[in-house]
Amino acid sequence: MGKRRWWLWWMVVAVGVGVVGVAAIGTRSGAGEGEGKVKVLEPLVTRIAFGSCANQSDPQPIWNAIIDFDPQVFIWLGDNVYGDVKRPFKLFGKERTVGPWKNAPRFIPSPPKELESRYQKAKSNPGYSRLRHTTQVVGTWDDHDYGLNDAGKEFGGKITNQKLLLDFLDEPQDSPRRKQEGVYTSYMFGPVGRQIKVILLDTRYHRDPLRSDGSVLGSSQWTWLEKELNGPKSAITIIGSSVQVISNLSATTRPLFSLESWGRFPKERNRLFKLIADTKREGVFFISGDVHFGEISRYDCSIGYPVYDVTSSGLTQAVEKAVPHVFSLIVRFVAWLTPTTMRVISKNCRFRSCTYAKFWSN
Ligand SMILES: *[C@@H]1O[C@H](CO)[C@@H](O)[C@H](O)[C@H]1NC(C)=O
Numbered sequence: 001m002g003k004r005r006w007w008l009w010w011m012v013v014a015v016g017v018g019v020v021g022v023a024a025i026g027t028r029s030g031a032g033e034g035e036g037k038v039k040v041l042e043p044l045v046t047r048i049a050f051g052s053c054a055n056q057s058d059p060q061p062i063w064n065a066i067i068d069f070d071p072q073v074f075i076w077l078g079d080n081v082y083g084d085v086k087r088p089f090k091l092f093g094k095e096r097t098v099g100p101w102k103n104a105p106r107f108i109p110s111p112p113k114e115l116e117s118r119y120q121k122a123k124s125n126p127g128y129s130r131l132r133h134t135t136q137v138v139g140t141w142d143d144h145d146y147g148l149n150d151a152g153k154e155f156g157g158k159i160t161n162q163k164l165l166l167d168f169l170d171e172p173q174d175s176p177r178r179k180q181e182g183v184y185t186s187y188m189f190g191p192v193g194r195q196i197k198v199i200l201l202d203t204r205y206h207r208d209p210l211r212s213d214g215s216v217l218g219s220s221q222w223t224w225l226e227k228e229l230n231g232p233k234s235a236i237t238i239i240g241s242s243v244q245v246i247s248n249l250s251a252t253t254r255p256l257f258s259l260e261s262w263g264r265f266p267k268e269r270n271r272l273f274k275l276i277a278d279t280k281r282e283g284v285f286f287i288s289g290d291v292h293f294g295e296i297s298r299y300d301c302s303i304g305y306p307v308y309d310v311t312s313s314g315l316t317q318a319v320e321k322a323v324p325h326v327f328s329l330i331v332r333f334v335a336w337l338t339p340t341t342m343r344v345i346s347k348n349c350r351f352r353s354c355t356y357a358k359f360w361s362n
């Protein structure tokens with residue numbers, strides 16, 4: 001409760017200062033240039049937490065660690081719930097969900113009522129409830145909360161599911177985000193001079209099919225993004241994307257396996273880098289989720305200065321958990337060996353680029 005009061009208090013102060021400011025401008029009108037400008041003071045934001053991939057049916061002890069960090073803002077980067085239904089892994093038999101003879105989908109969407117009840121479950125998790133009371137929670141979605149594994153613009157449930165996500169995030173009823181196509185949005189935190197801009201992309205609603213090298217964002221979102229990046233300066237600009245932006249993992253592991261990422265839409269990714277470079281915006285970096293492991297990647301040749309992508313993935317999910325326990329060390333070893341050309345490899349980062357969620361050992 002303490003933090004909510006804190007925000008409330010700031011709002012009261014902000015509104016109060018705003019009112020005083022307007023009154024001051026009002027009384028001084030005509031009294032002289034440059035007077036009467038009262039800036040609204042925003043609290044400095046220094047602790048932002050972010051994460052992705054939280055199975056609402058699994059225990060979620062990680063909220064304790066997040067609450068201990070006492071973030072002022074928490075950013076959901078997608079798979080905030082698992083909304084679709086995963087069917088059994090079957091190579092043989094009547095219904096084959098994997099392999100070259102596959103004849104049935106591995107994932108099917110849930111009806112809206114079911115997705116809604118999964119959101120309810122996630123929202124009532126005691127740890128998450130505590131966080132919501134102390135921290136401003138914002139977010140975007142990825143495929144499993146959008147409604148279907150790896151889905152893009154073709155997915156039919158997107159309009160209904162957009163409403164469900166925004167309800168989960170307590171988006172005000174009159175928010176423009178409820179009227180636009182897709183859940184992209186932005187925020188500005190902190191006082192002028194030390195502002196942090198957070199841009200959250202929607203990599204689902206307008207996305208072309210995976211192997212098309214088409215669009216990820218769609219034209220309306222591109223227009224919006226250009227405006228956002230050309231807008232008022234900020235000390236730091238964080239661009240949240242559900243899928244990884246920098247990592248080229250799929251380029252080196254295909255055809256064995258491939259993940260979703262901007263790397264699979266090279267034209268679109270170059271457009272993103274070029275846009276950031278053209279706006280000359282400084283202090284930009286990416287945050288992402290999706291892959292069930294944590295990673296920091298860096299690319300030096302894109303936007304005029306080295307750009308980082310910090311991936312926080314697996315609030316409950318971990319790649320090691322996808323295999324029987326005896327194989328988990330092997331998975332970790334293979335992940336460590338996998339050549340991904342843009343992973344940060346230096347004494348300081350190497351360990352960090354392969355760490356797994358802290359709660360995992362609990
Ligand atoms: C979510 O957790 C439940 C309970 O542990 C499990 O049955 C289900 O398969 C999990 N779903 C995913 C997508 O991991």
Ligand SMILES: *[C@@H]1O[C@H](CO)[C@@H](O)[C@H](O)[C@H]1NC(C)=O
Pocket residue numbers: 248251263266341342
């Ligand atoms: C990453 O992958 C893209 C697409 O396959 C390729 O064009 C690019 O050169 C790769 N970048 C690096 C640094 O390996």
